[in-house]
Amino acid sequence: MTQTNQGSTVFLNFHNDIVHDAIGRYDVSNPDFLVLSCLRADHDGIAATHYADARDIVRALDSRTLELLRSPLFRLNAPGSYVRDVAGGREVLSDPVAMISGPEEFPEISSSANGVRAMTTAAEAALDRLQAACRETSHQVHLRPGEALLINNRKGLHARTPFTARYDGADRWLQRTYVRRSQWSIRYRQTPDSRRVHY
Structure with missing residues (x-):
């Protein structure tokens, strides 16, 4: 019952x-856009993806x-895969x-599925209100095989409703594709093996 894409029994x-980055920032390496491509829907057809702008x-x-x-009162938890595999x-x-x-007219928003730690009680209350506002304003999409959903990963948040997995090889399967406008801001992550040129 964790906040990761490996389960299905809780509201994500x-x-x-x-993408977690060792420098401790969460607005550098993350993708600009996320594409969710549906290969299989859940058996009952009830799983929905929510998007809140x-x-x-x-x-x-x-x-x-x-x-x-809008104040630096929150610490975002690294994704479950990072915590499990690396930490x-x-x-x-x-x-x-x-x-x-x-800017007020074009806000950006950040939140981690694996948890956000508010640093004050007032910030904790604001965090609860944020999740409530997301539920109030979100749009709901039931993806079907062959459909894809393009999400602005900087200017909105997405969620997923619970569903019953059967673990029979035919459960819901969405593939994620990450898109960045530029690699320039993460050039410091390059290693000697990042790109090999052969002549």
Whole structure:
């Protein structure tokens, strides 16, 4: 019963797909866009992907909550795969960040499916209100085989409803594709083996 894509029995909270980076930042390596391609739907056809646009979320929040969410009062947890495979299950948190950033008319938003740690009780209440606003403003999509959903991974959050997996080889299967406008900001991650040129 964890907040990862490996389970199906819980509501997967609103989040971005964020690639953890050793420098402790969550807005550097993450993709600009996410494409969810449906190869198989769940057996009962009830699993839904929700998408909440940051502009709608901001409009649903009061000014005090928005002020807190725009303050560096939150630490985002690394994705479950990173924690499991690299950190031995330990919690790996980002530097303190704001959940909402950018200009008022074009806000960006960040949230981790694996958990966000609020640094004050007021920030914790703002985080709860954020999730509620996401539920209030989100659009719901039931993906069917052959369909794809393009998500702006910086300007919105997505979630997934619970469904019953049968583990029979025919369960719901979505493939993720990550898209970045530029690789320039992550050039520091290059290693000697990143690209080999053979003549």
